[in-house]
Amino acid sequence: MNNKIYDAVIIGGGIVGTATALSLQQKGIKSVLVIEAEKNLAEHQTGHNSGVIHSGAYYKPGSLKAKLCSEGRELLYSFCKQHDILHERCGKIIVATEKNEIPVLNEIEKRGIANGLKNIKRLNKEEIKEYEPYASGEEGLLIHETGIVDYIGVTNKFRDLIIENEGEVLTSCKFLNVVNPSNRLVVETTKGDFNCKLLINCAGLQSDRIAKKCGLNPNVKIIPFRGEYYKIKKEKEYLVKNLIYPVPDPKFPFLGVHFTRMIKGGIEAGPNAVLAFKRNGYTYKDISLKDISEMLLFPGFWKMAKQHYAMGINEFRRSFSKSLFVKALQKLVPSIEDDDIVPGGSGVRAQALDKNGKLVDDFRIIETEKQVHVLNAPSPAATASLSIGKYIADITIKKFVR
Ligand SMILES: Cc1cc2nc3c(=O)[nH]c(=O)nc-3n(C[C@H](O)[C@H](O)[C@H](O)COP(=O)(O)OP(=O)(O)OC[C@H]3O[C@@H](n4cnc5c(N)ncnc54)[C@H](O)[C@@H]3O)c2cc1C
Helix, strand or coil, X not given: CCCCEEEEEEECCCHHHHHHHHHHHHCCCCCEEEECCCCCCCCCHHHHCCCEECCCCCCCCCCHHHHHHHHHHHHHHHHHHHCCCCEECCCEEEEECCXXXXXXXXXXXXXXXXXCCCCCEEEEXXXXXXXXXXXXXXXXXXXXXXXXXXXXXHXXXXXHHHHHCCCEEECCCCEEEEECCCCCEEEEECCEEEEEEEEEECCHHHHHHHHHHCCCCCCEEEEEEEEEEEEECHHHHHHCCCEEEECCCCCCCCCCCEEEECCCCCEEEXXXXXXXXXXXXXXXXXXXXXXXXXXXXXXXXXXHHHHHHHHHHHHHHHHHCHHHHHHHHHHHCCCCCHHHEEEEEEEEEEEEEECCCCECCCCEEEECCCEEEEEECCCCCCCCHHHHHHHHHHHHHHHHHC
16 A cells, blocks of 8 residues: 555546546645546446537426536536537437427426526427428427537546646556545555545446445445447438437436437437346346346335336337337437438446435435545436536535535
């Protein structure tokens, strides 16, 4: 063990962990160490997401998600501009394909306005086609603030700045345990032990387990939901100009399969939301008995299953049937066909579930005297990463002045 005492060790080299480390440094807490289990940063959620800078329209006004997404969105645009990271504020449309979806569309518009969006435009059938000639719907919303970005590029830039500010980032370094001998913490990892004053857990899909190892009862279980994508074939990319989203099911914290133009080229369709049988289970063949048994033994799991089983079965059917997937896409773009898409990648969302069977909607960040744990940071946490970082830095700074 080296004798250095870091101000903070941050577990997790995704976008939230690195943004947090950088935000701490910006508040004067310079001596930070980020530890990441994988060989590279952003290997999990951050590197497998849709690459969208969300506007913040969906989230309940007053929630952490609403506040941190709106703030984080603009911080992220400025950051990308300043550091020459690929991004574009291209806007998106949300389309109500059936009349019965219009009340939810109205609610999204209201929330968007309450969350500070300036230029939401209501679209009628004809206007939808002005923005997306191949999309079809009863009514729509155009949201100018939405954009696309290279989140791996952002995370790597965060790392470069952390190191420039004399912080450290260690990859292939897995957190194992923490002990608290006296006035410091000793963090045990696969690359040795590190002393620090504060420990911050930004471990995404493993965050509940790490909280437990740190002596906390997280009161939630991370449930992995895989999102599978298709890609539109090059010759059919003209079907989508930017981003086309459906009206989401308000009972579920996911946005529904949509079309996304990617910042490095290509158009993705998806993701769905299938229960994964392994944390980090990127295909249906990935199964972990440990992960499954932990899920089944958690009381909230069965309550959630009872509430959402119909939706769950539909998502599974769509996962195995390309034609059902295409059917969902055809609601938005009727002329898209089976042959126009090929399988793309996938990502796994870390979604916290509470004991009552409720999928935790808001970000959840808890603290103890010497620790901060991010226990729920699903979408739009990549968009909000800089403001989540600032939020954690504000909590942390209070611990230093105590
Ligand atoms: C399919 C999909 C689409 C999405 N689309 C969007 C989008 O368009 N826009 C948006 O804003 N958000 C989106 N999100 C959400 C967004 O990607 C996540 O909210 C965000 O990436 C979370 O970042 P993170 O750093 O918390 O997690 P992660 O990126 O998962 O990072 C956690 C890190 O912790 C590491 N770790 C775990 N255990 C240990 C350990 N023991 N020791 C050391 N390190 C450890 C992991 O290896 C990992 O690198 C999407 C997510 C998914 C899955």
